[in-house]
Amino acid sequence: MKRLVDILRDTHHLEAQDYAALLSAPNGDEVAYLRQQAQQVAVDNFGHGIFVRGLVEVTNVCRNDCLYCGIRKSNPHIDRYMLTHDEVMQCCQQGHDIGFHTFVLQGGELPRDKAQWIEELVTDIRASWPDCAITLSLGEWPRKVYERWHRAGADRYLLRHETHNLAHYATLHPASMSLTTRLQCLDALKQVGYQVGTGIMVGSPGQTLDHLVEDIQYIEQLKPHMIGLGPFVPHHDTPLAHHPTGSADITTRLYAIFRLMFPKVLIPSTTALNSIDPNGRLMGIEAGANVVMPNLSPALFRDQYSLYDGKAATHAEAAEGIKMLQGQLATIGYHINWGRGDSPVFCNNNSLNTNNP
Ligand code: SAH
Numbered sequence: 001m002k003r004l005v006d007i008l009r010d011t012h013h014l015e016a017q018d019y020a021a022l023l024s025a026p027n028g029d030e031v032a033y034l035r036q037q038a039q040q041v042a043v044d045n046f047g048h049g050i051f052v053r054g055l056v057e058v059t060n061v062c063r064n065d066c067l068y069c070g071i072r073k074s075n076p077h078i079d080r081y082m083l084t085h086d087e088v089m090q091c092c093q094q095g096h097d098i099g100f101h102t103f104v105l106q107g108g109e110l111p112r113d114k115a116q117w118i119e120e121l122v123t124d125i126r127a128s129w130p131d132c133a134i135t136l137s138l139g140e141w142p143r144k145v146y147e148r149w150h151r152a153g154a155d156r157y158l159l160r161h162e163t164h165n166l167a168h169y170a171t172l173h174p175a176s177m178s179l180t181t182r183l184q185c186l187d188a189l190k191q192v193g194y195q196v197g198t199g200i201m202v203g204s205p206g207q208t209l210d211h212l213v214e215d216i217q218y219i220e221q222l223k224p225h226m227i228g229l230g231p232f233v234p235h236h237d238t239p240l241a242h243h244p245t246g247s248a249d250i251t252t253r254l255y256a257i258f259r260l261m262f263p264k265v266l267i268p269s270t271t272a273l274n275s276i277d278p279n280g281r282l283m284g285i286e287a288g289a290n291v292v293m294p295n296l297s298p299a300l301f302r303d304q305y306s307l308y309d310g311k312a313a314t315h316a317e318a319a320e321g322i323k324m325l326q327g328q329l330a331t332i333g334y335h336i337n338w339g340r341g342d343s344p345v346f347c348n349n350n351s352l353n354t355n356n357p
Pocket of ligand 1: 069070107108109137138139158200201230233234235272307308
């Protein structure tokens with residue numbers, strides 16, 4: 001197996017059965033070698049600095065009904081909120097005062113008429129902090145809306161494909177949603193000129209080893225700028241409440257595989273990983289992750305943005321716990337890199353400016 005790790009590190013590609021072998025090998029020296037090599041490649045490319053992104057959970061209102069997600073529209077047991085324009089600006093101001101240079105606006109999928117609200121927010125954030133990157137994670141929208149937000153100043157977009165297998169996708173989503181639409185959105189985002197992130201939930205109900213290999217192969221051909229992977233964690237008010245939590249081991253193997261495949265890609269060590277294992281954030285970094293996304297949302301609303309049970313949103317997971325995060329990183333010889341942290345492979349050739357002068 002070490003041979004496969006060396007091939008992946010040197011050529012950035014393996015055959016399907018070899019990815020399956022890396023994911024299914026018993027945990028031991030060889031899997032440790034996979035993680036070590038990935039960590040080394042991350043250090044070679046980014047040093048010991050970890051980029052931070054300030055996450056603002058702008059709303060838990062959602063028009064979609066993903067079966068895994070606690071803020072799905074048919075969950076009647078949560079209070080819905082939408083931050084005001086000023087509240088979002090205050091979150092960013094606080095984040096900027098701390099030193100953040102990327103703001104991530106994430107939320108449920110708002111009614112279509114709220115596109116304007118997001119556009120105004122992006123415009124105002126762009127004008128207020130021209131030195132910062134703006135990332136959106138707001139789900140599926142028509143290409144024209146992605147274009148408007150990009151023109152207003154948004155730089156990056158996160159939209160996980162969740163699973164690349166059609167039948168599996170259909171078991172995790174309502175009939176009104178389709179994998180085809182999701183993949184079209186990702187293509188549109190790339191064409192519009194965003195730095196694009198995709199990814200999956202690891203261990204989502206019904207996921208097989210073959211599905212994971214399909215996901216790896218899809219991501220390999222998409223060549224995203226960011227790859228977000230976290231374990232599935234059940235939420236008690238969803239139809240998938242009784243399914244087991246995904247594995248931290250497989251999650252970090254995937255970080256390592258993607259780091260070796262794409263040495264310069266941005267990989268967050270995710271909140272979900274840290275929520276299922278108190279050491280998760282550091283385990284992720286030791287498998288090649290190079291980004292963390294502390295929560296900048298107003299404390300009052302954090303419990304209501306309940307994607308899954310036990311979601312970490314305080315201490316080192318929160319902006320006010322930044323010193324704790326720095327302390328944790330220091331224990332493994334890392335520090336925060338306060339830069340914008342754009343994707344080093346991002347090339348703006350296909351941006352709106354060149355396509356539509
Ligand atoms: N509505 C947007 C952004 C919010 S959800 C979107 O869907 O893209 C952000 C991510 O949280 C999703 O992509 C999903 O992968 C993850 N998520 C949702 N429910 C989860 C759960 N039960 N366990 C783990 N991750 C979950």
